[in-house]
Amino acid sequence: MTKSASESGTYVESGEFKRDTNYITTRITADGRDGYPVEAGRYRLVAARACPWANRTLIVRRLLGLENALSLGLCGPTHDRSSWTFDLDPGGVDPVLGIAKLRDAYLARFPDYPRGITVPAIVDIATGQVVTNDYAQITLDFSTEWTALHRPGAPLLYPEPLREEIDEVSLAIFRDVNNGVYRCGFAGAQDAYDKAYDRLFSRLDQLGERLEGQRYLVGDTITEADVRLFTTLVRFDPVYHGHFKCNRSKLSEMPVLWAYARDLYQTPGFGDTIDFGQIKTHYYVVHTDINPTRIVPKGPDLSGWLTPHGRESLGGRPFGDGTPPPPPVPSEQVPTPVLP
Known part of the structure; x- marks a missing residue:
């Protein structure tokens, strides 16, 4: 979700970092009330494995079995400087949309689009136009509006009886953790950094206390709240601890959160979406005002992600009455889930 329409490498602000939260709020719904009905094969999700906000959509899409739809x-x-690009595809062009830059899909719908070109984004294939980049709503809609296309055994990630609590927990996670690491990393003044740092670790401590006696954040199954916390935790030691100066503790030095994150990582649908190489490359290469040399560090050792976590002793049912997703389709497999 990086501000890729701005000058490459310019991210640190003069004081406190303030995220632009104005997104394209068009929704894809079962009744098509915004003009975009849920329809198998009509849309293309554009994401990047490096981006934590896009990573959420990759996980939820996998868990719900929306790959074929x-x-x-x-x-x-x-x-x-202007856009996320399809560097991984032959010729640098997306084979379905026929574009080299995601920006082309934004401009196809909004010729004077004034904001950053962000991932994730959902594009209407026939028109080549972006439909939405509202990352927070996209995953909720996957759970509530795309139900007709869910796989058999898809879990309930946003169960109605727990939605108020999920929303409350998710808001705190966004404010102090998901966005909190960026408020540390992009702070342009000492007091702004100090404030963000204290809020981040205070919230992580609270989350650790919450998870000490329960396997998941809300209820006894994986929910949207767990997805939202995981994508920050999995990037913490490789990137945020050093690159963003979130260095009171490594994740691997916070026993409860470290075990919780490993539990999710080893759950089908989570770790199999993670590419640590791409994650490190993105942050250390793109943020040139923080890392002007663009040197990508070799560490840390990431093999610990596959070690036993012991969280099964807390009970809980990862997928509730549902089942684990099948393995990723071959074209979407991460080449090296864990680096040596």
Whole structure:
């Protein structure tokens, strides 16, 4: 979800980092009330494995079994000054949309689009126009509006009786953790950084206390809240601890959160969407005002992600009355899930 329409490498702000949260709020719904009905094969999800906000859509799409209904285009881990780009595809062109830059899909619908070109985005294949980039709503709609296309055994990630609690927990996670690491990394003043740092680790401590006696954040199954926390935790030691100066503790030094994150990583649909190489390349290469040399560090050792976590002792049913998703389709497999 990087501000890729701005000058490449300019991310640190003069004081406190403030995220632009104005997105394209068009929704794809079962009744098509915004003009875009849920329809198998009509849309293409454009994401990047490097981006935590896009990573959410990859996980939820996998868990719900939407692969056959919603095709996937993957941008590379870096982008140019104007747009995320399809560097991973032959000729640098998305084979379905026929474009080299995601920006083309935005401009096809909004010729004077004034904001950053962000992932994730869902594109209407026939028109080549972006439908939405509202990442927070996309995954909720996958759970509530795309139900007719869910796989048999799809879990309930946003169960109605728990939605108020999921929303409350998710808001705190967004404010202090998901966005909190960026408020540390992009702070342009010491006091802004200090404030963000304290809020981040205070919230992580609270989440650790919450998870000490329960396997998942809300209820006894995986929900949307777990997806939202996981995508930040999995990037914490490779990127945020050093690159964003979130260095009070590594994730691997916070026992409860480390075990919780490993539990999710080893759950089908989570770790099999993670490409640590792309994650590190994105942050260390793109943020040149933080890392002007663009040197990507070799560490840390990531093999610990596959070690036993012991969270089964807390009970819980990862998929509730549902079942695990099948393995990723071959074209979407991560080449190296864990680096040595």
